[in-house]
Amino acid sequence: MNFYIVSLIKIALVFAIFMTTLAYLQWVERKVLAHIQSRTGPLRVGPHGLMQPLADVFKLLTKEDLLPPYVSRFFYLLAPFIAVSLALIAISIIPFGPEIDVFGYRTYMQISDVNVGILFILAIAAVSVYGVALAGWSSNNKYSLLGGLRSSAQMISYELPFTLVIVSPLLLANHLSLRSIVDSQAGYYLGFIPRWSIFQIPFPQIFAFIIFMIAGFAETNRVPFDLPEAENELVAGFHTEYSSMKFACFFMAEYANMVTITCIATTLFLGGWHPLFPAPYSNWIAPLVFFVAAILCFIAGVQNVRKRDRYTFPVFGIAFLILAAIFAVPLFWQVTMPIFWFCAKVGFLLFTYIWVRGTLPRFRYDQLMKFAWTFLFPCALINLLLTALFVAVF
Amino acid sequence: MDTVLFIIFAVVAIVCAFNLVLQKHPISSALSLIGVMGSLAVLYLLLGAEFIAMAQMIVYGGAVMVLFVFVIMLLNAGSEKASSKSWFAQLAGLPLLCAFVAVLGFFVRAAMPVLRGVRFGTWVGGTAERIGQVLFTQYLLPFEVISILILIAILGAVVLARKEID
Amino acid sequence: MLPPVPLSWYLVLSVILFALGVAGFLYRKSVITVFMSIELMLNAVNLSFVSFSYELKRVDGHIYSFFVMVVAAAEAAVGLAIILTVFKNRGTLQIDEVDSMKL
Structure with a gap:
């Protein structure tokens, strides 16, 4: 009985945090893109536009729910549902931390550990094409159909390098369960080089990591591979005909996929929750980071440009100070440290996604295919062969 | 628990399979087939075949x-036209089908030995580790042959589907 | 607490799915759907392989169904290429309209 209650609590926690992350990821993306392009981004709703996600949700909810007369109704309604539910399922097997002790009850910071975890992820990734393909087909619209076709072809093509590079860290870890994969990356070489997959002897997976990230961009339909929704050629691609909540579903699915891909990259290549350097020192990084953030906030509050920053920045500073205090209590370290390191890695990778979106132009469709088949696929294959060779010899 | 799961997913599989046969539009049939495959994957999990369940989703579903x-989207395949059936099929189809099902049912009942119940978790032999071991020792030759087969199939598909050069 | 499902139910399910696959194969007129019915039959056989594997507590059934999957994938690649070619040459997907070999 205990097991079910604890599982329910874990699911509720993860779901709440995940949804908030999705909402605010969009805010972060708009802010970062704006600053890359020397703009300020959302600023009106709440301090620094922090209430913007809430406003967006209200806007999407209250919009007219349009059902065009020419669509094939069943599939048209099914497609966003498939997209969003598959995107949200994958988070359930991501390990966020080691086994912890909550009031005497030992549990893992993971909803459930599947023996064939990584295969489960691949299965979800393989099936999630249908959301986009069906949306494109059922809209009965040339642009949508082209978007759907492009996306299925693109996802099939990029699934090959994606799967092949996932195999090589598995050769080092010798496990399919995500928890065991992370466990196999614990420890340090020479006392300071972490044994993450990208550093691991005998064959560091740094190339695999890069290929994984590139294929991940294509799998999640992000710039520079967002051909299915290229707005200058296809209006909005597969979701041209969608409005209000159904559009929000696709939008949410895209961000959820992004978060999942970065979580998997962290788990497979960046050592999951294991810190960058050994424990007694690394534990002080988190409070230090938040403390510096607090100081910066206070400084910004004193030299304010706008009137209301005089109040907002100190409030944020105090919030950061409280966070620093929480992260500095050794009693909470068993929970806070894994979370901090995991979130730091995922956050960095998500920032990379946004950064790339602000930097690179879109590929042409034939370039995209050529890149997948003539460059990425052979690279992944060679990487796999070398890894297998090194693992077999040493 | 596994009884409930079995009943749910068996019913889903059968309904989807009926839908496959009865739907007029190929894409509805394709979706129904995906439904069958998904529910079969769950049944595989109940039978302790976790690797096969995931392979089912990746290979078949994905x-x-x-x-x-x-291909359906590419060819823009529409609903199929109903073709005229022969008078024999119209007249004798249903009675023959019933007779066939009755005979089949009789033999199934007569020949089926009393099999043990399936309890989820009593046998967990279908792990990736175990399958890999057997696949690369006992079944090594079939494995190699099948990889050659799939290579030939890829080449055949490329040859068939390429643009005509003339 | 419900009694466990006997293994024969799995086999009966497999029979039903196979029969439906045969029915679809005979009844449908679109090449793609006929092809999908074949996939359904293969799936039904896979289910019986896996159930027998459970009964015998051996992993061989899994290996067979794995091979069936691989062959099905190869078959789908070639078959769909053939369907594409047929469509290019004839402009139809109806099985009874592709009859130039008929006397």
Whole structure:
């Protein structure tokens, strides 16, 4: 009985945090893109536009729910549902931390550990094409159909390098369960080089990591591979005909996929929750980071440009100070440290996604295919062969 | 728990299979087939075949059926036209089908030995580790042969589907 | 607490799915749907392989169904290429309209 209650609590926690992350990821993306392009981004709703996600949700909810007369109704309604539910399922097997002790009850910071975890992820990734393909087909619209076709072809093509590079860290870890994969990356070489997959002897997976990230961009339909929704050629691609909540579903699915891909990259290549350097020192990084953030906030509050920053920045500073205090209590370290390191890695990778979106132009469709088949696929294959060779010899 | 799961997913599989046969539009049939494959994957899990369940979703659900859906979308295949049936099929079809099912049912009942119940978790032999071991020792030759077969199939598909050069 | 499902139910399910596959194969007129019915039959056989594997507590059934999957994937690649070619040459997907070999 205990097991079910604890599982329910874990699911509720993860779901709440995940949804908030999705909402605010969009805010972060708009802010970062704006600053890359020397703009300020959302600023009106709440301090620094922090209430913007809430406003967006209200806007999407209250919009007219349009059902065009020419669509094939069943599939048209099914497609966003498939997209969003598959995107949200994958988070359930991501390990966020080691086994912890909550009031005497030992549990893992993971909803459930599947023996064939990584295969489960691949299965979800393989099936999630249908959301986009069906949306494109059922809209009965040339642009949508082209978007759907492009996306299925693109996802099939990029699934090959994606799967092949996932195999090589598995050769080092010798496990399919995500928890065991992370466990196999614990420890340090020479006392300071972490044994993450990208550093691991005998064959560091740094190339695999890069290929994984590139294929991940294509799998999640992000710039520079967002051909299915290229707005200058296809209006909005597969979701041209969608409005209000159904559009929000696709939008949410895209961000959820992004978060999942970065979580998997962290788990497979960046050592999951294991810190960058050994424990007694690394534990002080988190409070230090938040403390510096607090100081910066206070400084910004004193030299304010706008009137209301005089109040907002100190409030944020105090919030950061409280966070620093929480992260500095050794009693909470068993929970806070894994979370901090995991979130730091995922956050960095998500920032990379946004950064790339602000930097690179879109590929042409034939370039995209050529890149997948003539460059990425052979690279992944060679990487796999070398890894297998090194693992077999040493 | 596993009884409930079995009943739910068996019913889903049968309904989806009926839908496959009865739907007029190929894409509805394709979706129904994906439904069958998904529910079969769950049944595989109940039978302790976790690797096969995931392979089912990756290979069938992810690769084969995506190809089907892709081709249906590419050819813009419409609903199929109803063709005229022969008078014999119209007249004798249903009685013959019933007779066939009755005979089949009789033999199934007579020949089926009393089999043990399936309890989830009593046998967990279908792990990736175990399958890999057997596949690369006992079944090594079939494995190699099948990889050659799939290579030939890829070449054949490329040759068949390329543009005519003339 | 419900009694466990006997293994024969799995086999009966497999029979039903196979029969439906045969029915679809005979009844449908679109090449793609006929092809999908074949996939359904293969799936039904896979289910019986896996159930027998459970009964015998051996992993061989899994290996066979794995091979069936691989062959099905190869078959789908070639078959769909053939369907594409047929469509290019004839402009139809109806099985009874592709009859130039008929006397």
